Amino acid sequence: MTISASLPALRAKTLATIDRRRVAVPPYALDSVSVGVAHIGLGAFHRAHQADYFDRLLARDPSWGICATSMNSSATAAGLHVQDGLYTLALLDEAPDYRVIGAIRETLPPRDPAFLARLAAPSTKLVTLTITEKGYCLTPDGELDFDHPGVRRDLSAAANGASTSASTAVGLLAHALQLRRRGGGVGIDVLSCDNLPANGDKLRAAVVSFADRGDRDLGRWIADEVRFPNAMVDAITPASDAALAEKVAAETGVCDAWPVQREAFASWVIGRDVSARFPDLEAVGVVMTSDVAAHERAKLRMLNGAHSVLAYVGLACGVTTVAQAMARPDIADFVGRTMAEEIAPCLATTHGLDLAVYRKSLLQRFANPSVAHHLSQIAWDGSQKLPIRLLGTITENQASGRPVGRLCFGVAAWMRFVVRMTRANSVLTDPLADELTRVARKRTSDAEADVRAFLALRQVFPEGLARSLRFQRGVEAGYRAVIDLERGATLRDFQEYTNPETYPEGREPT
Numbered sequence: 001m002t003i004s005a006s007l008p009a010l011r012a013k014t015l016a017t018i019d020r021r022r023v024a025v026p027p028y029a030l031d032s033v034s035v036g037v038a039h040i041g042l043g044a045f046h047r048a049h050q051a052d053y054f055d056r057l058l059a060r061d062p063s064w065g066i067c068a069t070s071m072n073s074s075a076t077a078a079g080l081h082v083q084d085g086l087y088t089l090a091l092l093d094e095a096p097d098y099r100v101i102g103a104i105r106e107t108l109p110p111r112d113p114a115f116l117a118r119l120a121a122p123s124t125k126l127v128t129l130t131i132t133e134k135g136y137c138l139t140p141d142g143e144l145d146f147d148h149p150g151v152r153r154d155l156s157a158a159a160n161g162a163s164t165s166a167s168t169a170v171g172l173l174a175h176a177l178q179l180r181r182r183g184g185g186v187g188i189d190v191l192s193c194d195n196l197p198a199n200g201d202k203l204r205a206a207v208v209s210f211a212d213r214g215d216r217d218l219g220r221w222i223a224d225e226v227r228f229p230n231a232m233v234d235a236i237t238p239a240s241d242a243a244l245a246e247k248v249a250a251e252t253g254v255c256d257a258w259p260v261q262r263e264a265f266a267s268w269v270i271g272r273d274v275s276a277r278f279p280d281l282e283a284v285g286v287v288m289t290s291d292v293a294a295h296e297r298a299k300l301r302m303l304n305g306a307h308s309v310l311a312y313v314g315l316a317c318g319v320t321t322v323a324q325a326m327a328r329p330d331i332a333d334f335v336g337r338t339m340a341e342e343i344a345p346c347l348a349t350t351h352g353l354d355l356a357v358y359r360k361s362l363l364q365r366f367a368n369p370s371v372a373h374h375l376s377q378i379a380w381d382g383s384q385k386l387p388i389r390l391l392g393t394i395t396e397n398q399a400s401g402r403p404v405g406r407l408c409f410g411v412a413a414w415m416r417f418v419v420r421m422t423r424a425n426s427v428l429t430d431p432l433a434d435e436l437t438r439v440a441r442k443r444t445s446d447a448e449a450d451v452r453a454f455l456a457l458r459q460v461f462p463e464g465l466a467r468s469l470r471f472q473r474g475v476e477a478g479y480r481a482v483i484d485l486e487r488g489a490t491l492r493d494f495q496e497y498t499n500p501e502t503y504p505e506g507r508e509p510t
């Protein structure tokens, strides 16, 4: 019998029973809060990151409560509703800190017309999104994919005047903005909080092109009246598990079925091109800057790029968490060198950040033994993440004659991950799962043929890169080496594949 099952549920009326010396509770009256933010994507990252910032803002200004929904699943919305929107955030460090977050004042199931009404209401001043890379329904070139089944469905529903139940976030936003325009034309800020470069610009382009298909005036109005700032978000957020629920129960003395956890560190950098109604998030530690792109690029390529390399290489070595991978000297050394020698050099000229300090701090964050961040969680959606995290760096390095061996190794480790998952009949969490499984099933005993089949996936690999012999050879060498890793070899044995000398500058191997 777990401790939590015997305790009263976390709710507004049980808040008073929590010992405030052990657990922080909202320092404002819940019933004084009004909704100012509509959020799409009620996953752990939103609850651990943005909702924490808004929770601290609410202590100063009660008009920034959140109404949240998810595009697909209703479980979290229903569960949080029962808990009056309350849940516990565990900040993981040597001694964890626990805080009950009250910022989410309303949760609604997918496609609830009440959420559309929230988006359209003039009292809603900000929309935030955490829908992951695939939620934007973009082509590899970063434009709205009009062949995406959800986009097609939403466009035909909009054309028939039946768009109340959009299945994509882009369709939902376009419809809500149409209602806003009709209802008096109050613009709004729409803030993407996903790991995509130029996330706001991409979302704006997607929503405007969706709206343009049915109503050019609406497209123009959105482009003129709605702000889509770019943003960089950062906080390592391992998925919640039963152990977390028990720790939270022991601290709070109540049963919370929806706790979340993250590292103590968090950062949020937002572009200054916001409207006058934008919340004063600077008061709670958000950085507003005119140079988000540099922050975004450094974070996506250094942190997320290294994360993906760690995930696929670590899983090939039979390791489970990021901290365990970092405890292995061969893997830690490999990732550290990947960052120093292959990722940082493409950032050096664009950013004032001290990259050596940044790299060191990232390696420390990855190695934090208090954060059990599963590599399998990072490995999800590789087809969406690789282009953003690794392939751009590889393309730029190749063009400038810089080394790419370790990054190619990371790409190969992803391919082998897909092969192993397919062979084991495990569920591959990836929007391209069907295509990937088809390629993996055709696996031969020839690394070159296997790699060629993966590189033919145009949704992942741009043609120019896929045709580069240097890239092909690097991935093939990595592919063979990862097979050896799967058989228990150590990573050190493969340094020769990562040596820039293997691919002399400017000379493509034939």
Ligand code: CS2
Residues within 6 Å of the ligand: 195, 233, 234, 235, 236, 237, 303, 304, 307, 308, 377, 378, 379, 385
């Ligand atoms: C991770 C990110 O799951 C992943 O792919 O790389 O979620 C990462 O933990 C965050 O972006 C850190 O800010």
